[in-house]
Amino acid sequence: xxxxVRLTLPAAVVASVSPAYAVQYLxxxxxxxxxxxxxxxxxxxxxxxxxxxxxxxxxxxxxVDHVVGKHxxxxxxxxxxxxxxxxxxxxxxxxxxxxxxxxxxxxxAQFVGKSxxxxxxxxxxxxxxxxxxxxxxxxxEGVKRILATYGSRTR
Amino acid sequence: MTAxxxxxxxxxxxxxxxxxxxxxxxxxxxxxxxRKLEQMEQRIRVLESQLKQKDNQEIARARGQxxxxxxxxxxxxxxxxxxxxxxxxxxxxxxxxxxxxxWAKPDWATPASxxxxxxxxxxxxxxxxxxxxxxxVTGMSIGAYGEMKFGLQQNPxxxxxxxxxxxxxxxxxxxxxxxxxxxxxxxxxEFEHGGSGFDPDDxxxxxxxxxxxxxxxxxIDQFNWRAPGIDLIxxxxxxxxxxxxxxxSVQRPELYNGxxxxxxxxxxxxxxxxxxxxxxxTLQASSSLEDFGGDFGTRTDANTxxxxxxxxxxxxxxxxxxxxxxxxxxxxxxxxxxxxxxxSYSPPxxxxxxxxxxxxxxxxxxxxxxxxxxxxxxxxxxxLTMFDAEFRYRVPNxxxxxxxxxxxxxxxxxxxxxANNDSDPTNNVGxxxxxxxxxxxxxxxxxxxxxxxxxxxxxYRYTFQNTQPGGFAGTDLNxxxxxxxxxxxxxxxxxxxxxxxxxKATWQKVINRDPAGANSDSVLGGVGFFF
Numbered sequence: 001x002x003x004x005v006r007l008t009l010p011a012a013v014v015a016s017v018s019p020a021y022a023v024q025y026l027x028x029x030x031x032x033x034x035x036x037x038x039x040x041x042x043x044x045x046x047x048x049x050x051x052x053x054x055x056x057x058x059x060x061x062x063x064v065d066h067v068v069g070k071h072x073x074x075x076x077x078x079x080x081x082x083x084x085x086x087x088x089x090x091x092x093x094x095x096x097x098x099x100x101x102x103x104x105x106x107x108x109a110q111f112v113g114k115s116x117x118x119x120x121x122x123x124x125x126x127x128x129x130x131x132x133x134x135x136x137x138x139x140x141e142g143v144k145r146i147l148a149t150y151g152s153r154t155r
Numbered sequence: 156m157t158a159x160x161x162x163x164x165x166x167x168x169x170x171x172x173x174x175x176x177x178x179x180x181x182x183x184x185x186x187x188x189x190r191k192l193e194q195m196e197q198r199i200r201v202l203e204s205q206l207k208q209k210d211n212q213e214i215a216r217a218r219g220q221x222x223x224x225x226x227x228x229x230x231x232x233x234x235x236x237x238x239x240x241x242x243x244x245x246x247x248x249x250x251x252x253x254x255x256x257x258w259a260k261p262d263w264a265t266p267a268s269x270x271x272x273x274x275x276x277x278x279x280x281x282x283x284x285x286x287x288x289x290x291x292v293t294g295m296s297i298g299a300y301g302e303m304k305f306g307l308q309q310n311p312x313x314x315x316x317x318x319x320x321x322x323x324x325x326x327x328x329x330x331x332x333x334x335x336x337x338x339x340x341x342x343x344x345e346f347e348h349g350g351s352g353f354d355p356d357d358x359x360x361x362x363x364x365x366x367x368x369x370x371x372x373x374x375i376d377q378f379n380w381r382a383p384g385i386d387l388i389x390x391x392x393x394x395x396x397x398x399x400x401x402x403x404s405v406q407r408p409e410l411y412n413g414x415x416x417x418x419x420x421x422x423x424x425x426x427x428x429x430x431x432x433x434x435x436x437t438l439q440a441s442s443s444l445e446d447f448g449g450d451f452g453t454r455t456d457a458n459t460x461x462x463x464x465x466x467x468x469x470x471x472x473x474x475x476x477x478x479x480x481x482x483x484x485x486x487x488x489x490x491x492x493x494x495x496x497x498x499s500y501s502p503p504x505x506x507x508x509x510x511x512x513x514x515x516x517x518x519x520x521x522x523x524x525x526x527x528x529x530x531x532x533x534x535x536x537x538x539l540t541m542f543d544a545e546f547r548y549r550v551p552n553x554x555x556x557x558x559x560x561x562x563x564x565x566x567x568x569x570x571x572x573x574a575n576n577d578s579d580p581t582n583n584v585g586x587x588x589x590x591x592x593x594x595x596x597x598x599x600x601x602x603x604x605x606x607x608x609x610x611x612x613x614x615y616r617y618t619f620q621n622t623q624p625g626g627f628a629g630t631d632l633n634x635x636x637x638x639x640x641x642x643x644x645x646x647x648x649x650x651x652x653x654x655x656x657x658x659k660a661t662w663q664k665v666i667n668r669d670p671a672g673a674n675s676d677s678v679l680g681g682v683g684f685f686f
Contacts, residue, residue, distance in 0.1 A: 043267040058266040071296040071331040084261040130509040
């Protein structure tokens, strides 16, 4: 990489990561860079999924989806490593007035390492959030659905 | 990268040059060197085009267009002798992808390849079941919650006689509308006890009301504004989270029936936000509680209490149950504005723990024209302060849950409260009221029945409430019956066929110090839903 790209890219990542206002926390672009900082290509893979690559090396899959919170949609992104395990879950947009606790990093960190064989059940391997029961349930269901579609398969 | 490639190429050229020099005469050494230079140039061209393509992608994305095709290497000719490049037909996989027993790598886990035509190789797309758009949902959505109760209850007004009964206690509609991505409308329209009506054959004596109506302006994480409307007072947990799926007993937790008025709502405006990881706040201004509990229609056009006597809004039997502020018709009985604040915290160091502290203060609860007795001396101002602390702890990786709460109310000038001046010696109010409760529950998965995962939650809750601790003042005689000190034991089970529906059974035992007894035990079943 030329030196100017090397110098400005970290600044661009930092600037795009800080949330601008309550509703849209991360753009898809910013979330992709957060999840795969060493990627230089995001190849469209169909249906709001992107392969993250550094040149020809596959780093993982970036998936964008939405689920209902209580009544309004929550946009979120799941990053999978090449074995189909969750690397990261980010909330991109949270619209409602209640239940925003699903955005807490401590709660989202529970999904790291989950695979398509994980139960992903709120109250079991995923903690419930008191006061955000429906949002936490639906986000967990969404991640489970993404793992069922894009996670590793049994032979 | 360029420098590395160059030096690698140079080193390689040297090696090959040396090898050729050993086996051949001088002229083929030059040819080999030239060939190496060509390959290096080729490599630089490839790298340059990758960088250009990345820039194009970023520009296109910034402009909101679909990204440019992943590879546009029309000007790149794959050299036969390219040693640095990877063979595009063999995907390079992380080592742990292969050989894991019983697992195959996901369908998508091959890098996007380039074929000789310069286009990206077609990818097998898995069935996409996710949404096709990432734009916000517009339009209205309507949810609902409700609860129905039935069973056997002792009727204290009938000397504690056990009576069968049923109550369609609540049906609440929840319209929500995203006006703009930052402005959200929310309302709750409630029908209580089957609704209300005039025809005698319908036999309705319930309520149809606007329980909540407000518009949120979402600005930044730390600061959002709820425009003036009807909103819940941010005290404790159950007042704001009162859907039947949020608590396990058929009836709402006792502290939220009188000490904290049931569904305490008021004309209000507030600001709220997130201060740090797991830490949320709310600050609210609202129309004050009023010490008038009489029939609404008896308040005068001058917005005062009626003459000839009136019922108290605050008393030793019902606590604040009849003190809700008016929400319609500009018919509030005072100009007083109250403030409330709440901090709720889920400490990252203790996952599964949620707690809150909240406080409410009004400078005055006495309505215009308040007086003692039937036509006695005027009653002056009296402030009210309330404090609440509660927690809910779901122990991670177990089924255990614990809840605890403490509520405290303090009256500025009890001598000015109507209950202490209404000639009734049994309902007097002291300087304070307080209550506390503790609950233990256990979450038991029942497995998958009828296409959903069921869960059973047996629980026990103990509540103690003291609405007449002494310190009375005012013109009344003080003859409390002992009914002001009450203990509640609740044992029961809540079954969740899904998190949005609950079937409940609760046995409640009520004990107070009234010599006649509380006579309020019950065995109730309930059906609740929230979607």
